[in-house]
Amino acid sequence: MKVPMSWLEDYIDIDVPVEDLAERMTLAGLEVESIEYVGLPQAELPWDPEKIVVGEVRSVRPHPNADRLVLVEVDYGEPDTEVVVTGAPSLLKRAGEDELHLKVAFAMEGARLYDGHGSGREVLTLGKVKIRGVPSRAMVASEKELGISEEQVDIIYLPEDALVGMPLVEYMGDAILEFDIKGPFAHLNSVIGVAREAAALVDVPLRRDVLEELERHGTELSSEPDYLNLEILDPSLCPRYSAALINDVEVRPSPFWMQLRLRRAGVRPINNIVDVTNYVMLELGQPLHAFDYDLLRSRPGDERPAIIVRRAEPGEQMRTLDGQMRVFDDRMLLITDGGGPVAVAGVMGGEESEVSQETTDVLLEAANFDYLNVRRTSRELGLATESAQRFGRQVDPELTVKAAARAAYLMRDLADGEVAHVMDDLFPGREPRRVVRIQPAHIARILGVEVPTDDIVRILTSLEFEVAESDGDPDTLAVTVPSHRRDVTRPADLVEEVGRIWGYDRFPTTRMRDELPPQRENPRLEGAERVRDLLVGCRLDEVITYSLGSIQDEGRLHPGTPRPDADAYLRLRNPLSSAQDTLRQTLLPSLLETVRQNLRFVDRVALFEIGRIYLPVKGSPLPEEPRRLGIVMTGPREEPSWLQHQDPTLMGFFDLKGVVETLLNGLAVEGAFEPAAQAAFHPGRCAQLTVDGDSIGTVGELHPLVRETFQLPDQPVCVSEIDLDGLLAHCGPPREMAPVSAHPPIYEDLAVVVDEEIPAARVRDLIVEAGAPLLRSVALFDVYRGPQVGAGRKSLAHRLTYQAADRTLTDREVAQVREAIVSQLTRELDATLRG
Amino acid sequence: MLDELRQVEEEARSSLRVVQSGENLEIWRRRYLGKNGALTEMLRSVGDLPKDERPAFGRAANEAKRGLEEAFQRRADELERQDTERELRGGSVDVTLPGRPIGPGHLHITTQTLRQIYAIFADMGFQVYEAPEVETDELNFGLLNMPPDHPARDMWDTFWVEEGVVMRTHTSPGQIRAMREYCPEPIRVILPGKCYRYEQVSARSEHQFYQVEGLAVGHDIRMTDLIGTLTEFARRFYGGVGRLRMRGSYFPFTEPSIEADIECILCEGLGCRVCKNSGWLEIAGAGMVHPVVLENGGYDPTEWSGFAFGTGVERPAMLKHGIDDIRLFYGNDLRFLRQF
C-alpha cells in the first residue's frame, strides 16, 4: 500500500523527518518497505527550489523560423517575463493566443531535469541555447522531465490555485511511503488508519474531519428514504447496508489534486465518480460501489428502484464490470434490484448498472459483508478485487455511513451533484461494543517490562481505545475496543498494542529464569548424525534432494514392468509440475538423477542422502515418514592425482559393501549380506542386508537396463538403500572392551577348498565357531579358482591368529585348534585343504 | 718433557680440526691415542723421568689424554651428523607438490548450518524435536489459531495432498505436537525440518526449504527472554558484529509478534541489493505463543506463557557464505557442495 506524505498530513502534523517516521512505523509493525521521493532533496532528481517554479503562460506566438515550435511568454513571479521556445503539442495549438493564464512547471537556466526525448533517465542541465535562431534559456517541463512519469506526453498543467513563482517542490513535492502491512487488518489498509498509528507513535492528535461529514452536514439516516426500497434477506452475510443518492452529477475527469493523489497511491484515475469511490476507499478503507441510479429497476408495482441483498439462486448469472459472464452458487451473496443481480456483494459490480459518461444520478453503496463469505466468493469466482481483499480482512461496520457521506459530499464538490438529505441505512447486524479487561501486571508478566499504567492508558487512548478503571478492581483496566479494531478480542491483543507502541527497541534483553525443562535423550537425531559422519569419513558427499518426484521416475527403477499404481502413493492436488507431483517412496530416482548430472563434470561420484519417504497408511490421513539412507557410488576408486596417475579401477560392489560395513561397524551393528534378487539390481551383484533377521536394505550394482533408463554411463553404478530407522533400532549398547593380550600371537594360513556355491561367509562362520576361544581373528586374504583346485571349486585362503589372554600358546595347543577347525570344515562343507 | 707433551697435544688438536671423514678420524685416533700413539708413548715414558717430576707429568699427560679423547668424540659426532645430513639431502622432495588426496567427503551445507544452529540452542537448553512433513490442515493452520477460511492463511501458499492434508508450510505445527507430548512439563525445543510452499522456483525462493522453529513454554517466559535468546543466537551465528533490531509484526500463532533483523552484513547497514536498500536483513519471525495456541497445546494461558520463533536455514547460510541463488542447495552440484 502506497501512502503519500502529503495525504497523510491532512490528518496529522508531522514534525519528524519522514525517514524517522518510517523507521518508527516499521518498528511498530507497519513495515515501510521503501520511500519514493518526488522532487524533494532526497529524490533521484531533486527540484531546485530556485530554478524550478510555478509559472504562468501569458501568450503563445508563432516561431519566426519553424512551424513545429512556438514562443511562449511565461510569468514566473519576477518583474520580467521570460520567452521560451517550445514544441509542446498543446501549446502549438494555441499559437497566436493572448491573455492566457495557464499554470505550468517552469524551469530556468541551470535547472537539472531528465531528458524528455532520451530513452532512459539521463539528467540534463538547462543551458542557454538558440533554437532556430531564437535564444531560449528556460523551458516549460513535462512529467517525464520532472521524473513523475516514464512517458513523454505533454507539458504538465497545474491547477489555477498554484501560486506563480512558488517553488514547484513546495507545491507538489512529496514522499510516498510504501507499506507492507502484515496480517489481515482492514483497519491499517487506509490512509486514515496509517495516520491513526502515526499519531499514536509521535503522540500528536488525529484530525478526524473526514470521518465526520455526516454530522457536519446534518445528513439523516433512515431505513425508508423516498428513493429506494432496501431489503437485506440474509443479515448474517450483510450486517449493514448504507446508500446515498447524489443527483445531477456531471461525469468528467477529476481535478488535478485528486488525480495526483490517486496516481501516487497507485490507482489510475478514470472519472470523478469512480475516482471518488476509489479515493474514499483508500482514505477510509471502506469499499464503495456507484450504481447508475436510473438504471436500477423497481419491483413490479413499485415506483422506487429496489436493492435486495440475498443469496444467489443456484446457476444465476450476471455479467461483471470486467465483461465476464459469471455463474453463481447459492452460497454467494448478490446485490439485486427489482430485475435481478446488479453486483456480486463486496466483490465486483455488474456491467449493466455501471456508471457511464451519461450517468446523472448516482446511488452510492457503502455496505458491510461477512468477510469469510466474501473471501469464498472471491476465490470461487477467481476475482481478487481490491474490494474483496479489503472485505476479506473484516472492515469496520461503523464505516459505511461515514464513508458514504464523505464520498457523497466529494461528488457534490467534484461533480456538481446534489446530495439527498437522507441516507438509506439498514444495520441488522449491530454488535455491542467489546470491553476487554486487563491488568497492568499481566502486561508486565508477558512483556518482561514494567510499562507504567499511565503510559498504558496513554498508548491505548491514542489508538482510540477507551480506558476506564474496572468496577471495584483498581488493578484492572476496562478497555472498550473501538469499532475499527475488529482484531482485538482478548488481553493478549492489548499486550501487543502496548508493546509495539512502547517500542520493542526499548526492551532490555534477559535470559530465561524459568526452570530448565527435563533434558531428554535423542537417539533418532544422534543416530542420523553419526551415520552422516561415518559416511563423510568414507569419502562420500552428502546431498539433499526433493521430496517431490513423479510416479514415472519411480517406475524407471523397474524397466519393462507396468508403472507403479498411482493409488499407492500420496500425490499433490496442486502440483507445480507433473515432474513433482508425487511424494516419493524411494530416494533412488532423485539420487541417480543427481549422479547423472554430476557425471558431466566429475569422474568420481560417491554420495548419500538421508531423507524421508512417505508411505500411505490405511485409515489415517497422514502417511508414515520413515527415513531412508541412500548411497550411490560410481567412477574411479581414486581421483586422479600425480601420485597414482594410472589407477583406472572403477568402484564396484565391494567398494560399496566396504562403506556399508564401515557404517555398520561404526554403529556397533552386526549385519549379514545374503544374495538377493531385485528388479533394479544386477542379478548377480545384489545383496540383502539383514540385521538380527530383519531385512533393512539392499546393497548392489544397478541393473544395466536401469542404468540406461537413467542415462548413466556404461560402468558399474553401486547403489544401496537402507531403512535408516530400522538400522538405528539395532544399534546396540556400548561395546564391551576385549582385553588386549600381552602374550604373543601365533599366525597360520589356511587355504580352504570348497564348492563354488558355498558362500565365503559360511566358511568364515564355521572357522570362527570351531576355533573359539583361542582363535582370535580370521581374515580372508585370497580367493583362487583354477586348475589347481579343480572345476566348480574355489580356494579361500584365510590368515588365522591364535592367542590366549593369559599365556603363550604352545604348538600343541594350536595344532589341536587347527585340527578342530579342519575337521569341522570337512564334515560340514566337504572342504579340503589346499597345498 | 712437559713442553713436549704440550706440543703433541697442540698438534693433535689442530690436525683433528681438519679431519673430514671417518677413516681419517680413525687414523688420527691411532696416531695419538692408539696403543702406539704419541700420547700413549709419552705416558709410557713416565718411568724415565726423575722421581719428583713423575707425579706432575703423569697428571698433565692423563689430563691431555682425557682432553683429546673428548675432542675426538665431539669430532666423531659432528662428522656423523654431517654424514646423515648429506645422505638425506639426496632424498629430498619438492615440498610444493600436492599431497595425496584423502577425503573425507562433505556434509551438505544445510546439514552444516543446522548443526551450528543445534549447537547454539543446545547451549541454551533447547533440544531437537522432529515432526511430520505431511500435516493435517488442523495442525498446520487450525490449531495455530487459523480456523478454515482465516484470512491469515493467505500468508502461506500451500501444497494440498487431499482434503484436510497439506505439505507443512512451516515447522510451527510441531509446536502443538511438542506441547501435547510434553504437557504439563515446561518445554524448550527447536524443531528443524523441511517445509514446502506452492511457489515458483527462482533464485530467491524454493518450493522446498528448511526451517528451524523454537519453542519455550514455562511459568515465567517473557518477551524480553525471547529478545535475549534471539540476540544470543544472532551474536553467535553471525559473529556478533552488527546491530540487531526487533520490530512489530504479525503471525496468527503468536502475540505479540515480532521480527528480528540484523544490520545487513554485506553492506554494514548502508543499503544494498540483498537488503533491498533497507540496511537490515530479517533473520527470524517470533513472538509470545498466542493464548489460543497454548490452550490447544494443553497449557492454561493464565498460568503458562511461552515464546516461539522461526528462522530459515538456507538464507542464513547464503548470507554467511555469499551464496546468491537458493536453487544451488537442492540442485546438488558437487562442484558447489564440495566448497563447504
Ligand SMILES: [Zn+2]
Ligand atoms: Zn545490505
